[in-house]
Amino acid sequence: xxxxxRSKDELAKRVAQDMFDGAYxxxxxxxxxxxxxxxxxxxxxxxxxxxxxxxxxxxxxxGEEDYDLINAGKQAVTLLHGGSYFHHADSFAMxxxxxxDICVLGGFQVSVTGDxxxxxxxxxxxxxxxxxxxxLAIGAKQTWVMMDLLTKQGASKVVPQCTxxxxxxxxxxxxxxxxxxxxxxxxxxxxxxLVDGLTKGELxxxxxxxxxxxxxxxxxxx
Amino acid sequence: MINKIADxxxxxxxxxxxxxxxxxxxxxxxxxxxxLIDGLIAQGAKNLTLINNNAGNGDTxxxxxxxxxxxxKIICSFPRQTDSHVFDAxxxxxxxxxxxxxxxxxxxxxxxAGAGIGAFFTPTAYGTALAKNADGTPKExxxxxxxxxxxxxxxxxxxxxxxxxxxxxxxxxxxRKAARNFGPIxxxxxxHSVASVHxxxxxxxxxxxxxxxxxxxVSAIVQIERRATQGGxxxxxxxxxxxxxxxxx
Numbered sequence: 001x002x003x004x005x006r007s008k009d010e011l012a013k014r015v016a017q018d019m020f021d022g023a024y025x026x027x028x029x030x031x032x033x034x035x036x037x038x039x040x041x042x043x044x045x046x047x048x049x050x051x052x053x054x055x056x057x058x059x060x061x062x063g064e065e066d067y068d069l070i071n072a073g074k075q076a077v078t079l080l081h082g083g084s085y086f087h088h089a090d091s092f093a094m095x096x097x098x099x100x101d102i103c104v105l106g107g108f109q110v111s112v113t114g115d116x117x118x119x120x121x122x123x124x125x126x127x128x129x130x131x132x133x134x135x136l137a138i139g140a141k142q143t144w145v146m147m148d149l150l151t152k153q154g155a156s157k158v159v160p161q162c163t164x165x166x167x168x169x170x171x172x173x174x175x176x177x178x179x180x181x182x183x184x185x186x187x188x189x190x191x192x193x194l195v196d197g198l199t200k201g202e203l204x205x206x207x208x209x210x211x212x213x214x215x216x217x218x219x220x221x222x
Numbered sequence: 223m224i225n226k227i228a229d230x231x232x233x234x235x236x237x238x239x240x241x242x243x244x245x246x247x248x249x250x251x252x253x254x255x256x257x258l259i260d261g262l263i264a265q266g267a268k269n270l271t272l273i274n275n276n277a278g279n280g281d282t283x284x285x286x287x288x289x290x291x292x293x294x295k296i297i298c299s300f301p302r303q304t305d306s307h308v309f310d311a312x313x314x315x316x317x318x319x320x321x322x323x324x325x326x327x328x329x330x331x332x333x334x335a336g337a338g339i340g341a342f343f344t345p346t347a348y349g350t351a352l353a354k355n356a357d358g359t360p361k362e363x364x365x366x367x368x369x370x371x372x373x374x375x376x377x378x379x380x381x382x383x384x385x386x387x388x389x390x391x392x393x394x395x396x397x398r399k400a401a402r403n404f405g406p407i408x409x410x411x412x413x414h415s416v417a418s419v420h421x422x423x424x425x426x427x428x429x430x431x432x433x434x435x436x437x438x439x440v441s442a443i444v445q446i447e448r449r450a451t452q453g454g455x456x457x458x459x460x461x462x463x464x465x466x467x468x469x470x471x
Contacts, residue, residue, distance in 0.1 A: 052402055068253070088249075091329070096330075096346060127313060135325060135346045138346060168350070
C-alpha cells in the first residue's frame with residue numbers, strides 16, 4: 001500500500017487537533033502559521049506574536065494592511081477583540097517563563113530526547129540569525145515541532161543526536177511530521193500515530209531510530 | 223520649566239561621540255525611527271556600536287547608516303533577511319562585527335540596563351553556540367532549582383532612538399500597535415533617549431493610565447509628520463518578486 005503522506009494542510013490540521021480551549025499559543029514562522037487555519041470549531045485559543053501581540057488575528061483584507069501590526073514573519077496581521085500590545089521584554093517574559101501553553105516550531109533536526117536544531121545548519125560562511133527561536137524552544141509549557149520527517153535527500157530529521165547547532169536541549173515534547181506523530185521522552189521516542197500505508201517497522205527504518213515504547217496505534221498494522 | 227520637545231531632529235539628538243553605543247528601536251519595519259536614523263547619519267558620528275533587533279532592510283534607514291560605514295559592530299538577533307544586502311556585504315567582507323544574541327536575551331539585557339540590574343541568569347541558549355563569549359570561551363552558567371542558566375550582562379547605550387506615536391513636553395510616550403516593540407526598554411537603557419512622535423499634546427491630555435513610557439526615561443521628543451509604515455521582510459520581498467515574475471510573463 002502506498003504511504004499516504006500528510007500534506008502541509010493535513011499536517012497543520014493534525015497539530016491543530018491537539019490544541020485545547022483557552023490555550024496561549026505561539027506559532028513559529030513558516031509552516032506552523034498554517035495551524036491557525038485548522039483550529040477545531042468551538043475552541044478559543046489566544047495567539048501570541050513575539051513582537052508584542054496577544055490575540056493576533058488573521059491577515060487583513062488586501063489594501064487594509066497596517067505595517068505597524070505585523071507578525072514575527074513581518075506579515076500584516078490583525079488584532080482580535082480582547083487582544084493587547086506590550087513591549088519586547090514583557091513578550092519574552094511570556095515566552096521564557098512558561099506563560100505560553102504551546103509553541104509550534106519548524107525544525108531541521110530533533111533528537112529522540114527532544115533536543116532541537118532549527119536556527120542554523122552550521123554552514124561555513126552563512127550569516128547567522130536566531131531571532132526568538134531559542135527563547136521559544138525552551139520557554140513554553142509544551143514545545144511542538146512540525147516538519148517533514150525526511151529531508152529532500154531522504155535523510156531522517158528525527159535523529160539519535162542533532163548534528164546541526166542546537167536551539168535548545170530536551171525541549172521538544174512532540175514531533176508532528178508528514179508520516180507520523182512522535183513524542184520525545186527522556187527514555188527515547190514514543191510513537192503516537194502514523195499515516196496509512198506505513199508500518200511501525202518501516203518508520204523505524206526510515207528514521208534509523210527505534211521506539212522506546214508505543215502508545216495505542218490504531219493505524220499501525222505491526 | 224521642563225520642555226523636552228525639540229525643534230529639530232538634530233537638536234533632539236545633540237552631540238554623539240565617535241565610538242558611541244546606539245540603540246535603535248524597531249522590529250521589521252514597525253517602530254524603526256527612520257527620521258532619527260537619518261539625523262544620526264547627518265550628525266556624522268562614526269565607529270558606532272548599534273543595538274537593534276535586525277540589521278536593516280533595503281537601502282534606507284539602518285541600512286543607509288551601515289552603508290555610510292559609521293558602524294563597527296552590531297548587536298542583534300536576526301540580521302539575515304531577504305533584503306538585508308547592505309549588512310550581508312559588510313559582514314562578509316569583515317568590515318562589520320556581529321554579536322548575535324537570542325531575541326529574548328537581547329530584550330532582557332536591554333531591560334536589565336534600564337532597571338539597574340548587574341547581570342542575570344537566563345535559561346535561553348543554555349548548551350548552545352550562543353552561550354559563548356566572543357573569544358569562544360563558555361559563558362558562566364549555574365544550576366538553579368533543577369534548571370541550567372547562563373549568566374548574561376546588561377546592554378547599556380549612550381543614545382537610544384525610538385519611534386513613538388504621541389508625547390508631551392514632559393516626555394511621556396504612547397506607542398502605536400506592534401511598533402512599540404523595543405521602544406520602551408531602549409528608552410530606559412540609554413543615557414540620552416530620543417523619541418520621534420507623530421503628535422505632540424499638552425500636559426494632561428495623555429491619560430495617565432495609558433502612558434506606556436513615563437517621561438523620566440525620555441530626554442527629547444521631536445515631532446515627525448506621519449506616513450504609513452511600509453512593509454518589509456520576507457513577505458514584501460516575496461510579493462515583489464512574484465509581482466515582477468507575473469509582470470515578466
